Amino acid sequence: IQAHPFVINPQTGIVYPEGNEKLQRTAEFLASYIKEATGITVRTTTEAARKNSIILAVDGSITNKEGYQLEVTSENIHLNGGSESGVFYGIQTLYKALPLTKNKQVSAAIPVGTVNDYPRFGYRGFMVDVGRHYFPVSYLKQIIDMLALHNINYFHWHLTEDQGWRIEIKKYPKLTEIGAWRDRTVIGRNTEEYDNTRYGGFYTQEQAKEIVKYAGERYITVIPEVDLPGHMLAALAAYPEMGCTGGPYEVCPRWGVFEDVLCIGNEKSMQFLEDVMAEIIDIFPSKYIHIGGDEAPRTRWEKCPKCQARIRTEKLKADKNHTAEDRLQSYCMTRIEKLLNSKGRQIIGWDEILEGDVAPNATVMSWRGSAGGIKAAQLGHDVIMTPNDYCYFDYYQSEDTRHEPFAIGGFVPLEKVYSLNPTASLTEEQAKHILGTQANLWTEYIPTSEQVEYMVLPRMAALAEVQWTQLEKKDYTNFTTRLAGLIGLYRRDGLNYREPFRQQADSTATEKK
Ligand code: ACM
Numbered sequence: 001i002q003a004h005p006f007v008i009n010p011q012t013g014i015v016y017p018e019g020n021e022k023l024q025r026t027a028e029f030l031a032s033y034i035k036e037a038t039g040i041t042v043r044t045t046t047e048a049a050r051k052n053s054i055i056l057a058v059d060g061s062i063t064n065k066e067g068y069q070l071e072v073t074s075e076n077i078h079l080n081g082g083s084e085s086g087v088f089y090g091i092q093t094l095y096k097a098l099p100l101t102k103n104k105q106v107s108a109a110i111p112v113g114t115v116n117d118y119p120r121f122g123y124r125g126f127m128v129d130v131g132r133h134y135f136p137v138s139y140l141k142q143i144i145d146m147l148a149l150h151n152i153n154y155f156h157w158h159l160t161e162d163q164g165w166r167i168e169i170k171k172y173p174k175l176t177e178i179g180a181w182r183d184r185t186v187i188g189r190n191t192e193e194y195d196n197t198r199y200g201g202f203y204t205q206e207q208a209k210e211i212v213k214y215a216g217e218r219y220i221t222v223i224p225e226v227d228l229p230g231h232m233l234a235a236l237a238a239y240p241e242m243g244c245t246g247g248p249y250e251v252c253p254r255w256g257v258f259e260d261v262l263c264i265g266n267e268k269s270m271q272f273l274e275d276v277m278a279e280i281i282d283i284f285p286s287k288y289i290h291i292g293g294d295e296a297p298r299t300r301w302e303k304c305p306k307c308q309a310r311i312r313t314e315k316l317k318a319d320k321n322h323t324a325e326d327r328l329q330s331y332c333m334t335r336i337e338k339l340l341n342s343k344g345r346q347i348i349g350w351d352e353i354l355e356g357d358v359a360p361n362a363t364v365m366s367w368r369g370s371a372g373g374i375k376a377a378q379l380g381h382d383v384i385m386t387p388n389d390y391c392y393f394d395y396y397q398s399e400d401t402r403h404e405p406f407a408i409g410g411f412v413p414l415e416k417v418y419s420l421n422p423t424a425s426l427t428e429e430q431a432k433h434i435l436g437t438q439a440n441l442w443t444e445y446i447p448t449s450e451q452v453e454y455m456v457l458p459r460m461a462a463l464a465e466v467q468w469t470q471l472e473k474k475d476y477t478n479f480t481t482r483l484a485g486l487i488g489l490y491r492r493d494g495l496n497y498r499e500p501f502r503q504q505a506d507s508t509a510t511e512k513k
C-alpha cells in the first residue's frame with residue numbers, strides 16, 4: 001500500500017526545543033530551504049508538536065554525534081540528531097528530498113519512510129588555495145554553502161603562497177601591504193609572457209573571523225594553513241631579511257616550486273613564525289592548525305652560513321635516509337609544533353614532513369598519492385587522505401582536454417573520485433588512524449568563481465560519498481542516478497557545474513557529423 005506522503009504547506013510548522021539556539025538556527029535554515037525550493041513559507045516555533053510538524057530534537061541514544069534519524073509519516077516528520085550537527089545533516093537530506101517547484105504549487109510532498117544515517121569519517125574536508133587566486137569573503141561564503149550541502153565539515157583555508165600572502169598579521173603589516181600584491185602574472189602554463197597587471201587582495205582578521213563564524217553556523221571548522229618553510233616568497237618580498245640570501249625577492253608572478261624559502265638559521269625568521277602563529281590561533285579556534293611543509297627545496301640552506309650554523313648547534317646529522325638539511329626542516333616544523341601544542345593545538349602537515357624526524361604529534365596529509373598516508377598510519381600518526389590522483393580538483397575531468405577549460409594537467413574524472421577508498425591496504429588497527437579525506441583546489445589556473453564551480457561540481461558530490469557513505473553501501477551506478485537531483489539544485493542556484501555525462505553526448509554529436 002502506498003502511504004500518503006507528508007505534505008509541506010503554509011500551515012506546516014518546524015518545531016525546535018525552547019532555548020536551543022543551535023536548533024533554532026537549524027529550523028530557520030530548513031524554513032529557508034523550503035522557501036527556496038518550493039516558494040512555500042513555513043513557520044518555526046517552539047510550540048508543542050501537533051499534526052503537520054517537522055520536529056527537530058537531539059537524541060542521546062544516537063551514538064554517532066553527527067548521525068541522525070529521519071522518520072517521515074503522513075502526519076509529522078521527526079528528525080533526531082546525535083547532537084545538533086546530526087540534525088543539521090538531517091535537514092541537508094530533507095533539502096535534497098524537496099521537489100524543486102518554486103512558485104508552482106502550494107504544497108510539497110515528502111515520501112514516508114525512515115532513514116538512519118551517520119558518516120563513515122569524522123574528517124570530511126575541502127581545501128581552497130586563495131594564494132594563487134584571491135576570492136572575496138562573499139564568494140568564500142558561497143563555497144561554504146556548497147560544503148554544507150555536501151555534508152563537509154572542515155574547510156582547509158590555504159592562506160599563504162609564493163604568489164600572495166592573504167591574511168592580515170598585525171605585527172607584520174608588510175605581509176599584506178607588500179606580500180598580498182603581485183605586479184604581474186604569467187600567461188598560460190609558465191610561458192615567458194606576463195600580463196603586467198597588479199593582482200591581489202587579503203582578508204582582515206575581522207573578515208577571517210566572519211568566515212569562521214559563518215562556517216561554524218553550518219558545522220564546518222575552518223583550518224587555516226600557513227605554509228612553511230617553503231612557498232614563502234610573498235613573505236620574503238615583504239621581509240627579505242628572513243631569506244637565506246637577503247633578496248631582493250618579488251611576490252612571485254609564476255607557478256611552481258622555488259628555491260628561496262625561509263632561512264631557518266635566522267632566529268628572526270623563527271620568531272616571525274611564532275608571532276604569526278600567535279595571531280593565527282587568536283583568529284581560528286580550530287584544534288588543528290595546518291603548517292604546510294610541502295615542496296621546500298634545501299638548496300639555499302646548503303649554502304647559507306646561518307642555516308649551517310643552526311645544523312651544527314642543533315647537532316642535526318645526515319644519515320642514509322636524510323640529509324642534515326632534511327633535519328633542518330624537521331627542526332623548524334617541530335619547533336612550531338611544540339609552540340602550538342603548548343597552546344592546546346595540533347598540527348597538520350603535508351606528507352613531506354615524513355622526510356626527516358616527523359613532528360611527534362603531527363597529523364599527516366597525504367597528497368603525493370596515498371603512500372605517505374599509509375606509511376604515517378603504520379608509524380601511528382593520524383592521517384588525512386588527499387591523494388592527488390583522486391582528490392586534486394584542479395586536474396582535468398576529461399581526457400579530451402581540447403574541450404575543457406585550460407587546467408594544470410592530470411586526469412581525475414568523477415568515477416575516479418568516487419572510487420577512492422581511503423583505508424585501502426591498511427590493517428584494521430592502521431585504518432583507525434585515517435581520520436578522513438578531502439579534496440584540494442589549487443588555483444593557479446582557476447581565476448574565477450565560474451571556474452571554481454566548473455572544477456568542483458559535481459566531483460564534490462562523489463567526494464561527499466567517499467567521506468560519508470559506508471564502504472559497503474557505495475555504488476557508482478546508484479550515485480549517478482541520484483546525482484540528477486543534486487544537479488537540479490546546482491542549476492537552480494546558478495552554479496556553473498560540469499555536465500557529468502557530457503562525454504557521451506559529445507561523442508554522439510561527433511558521430512552525427
Ligand atoms: C601540494 O600539492 N603541494 C600539497
Ligand code: ZN
Binds near residue numbers: 305306307
Ligand atoms: Zn639560511
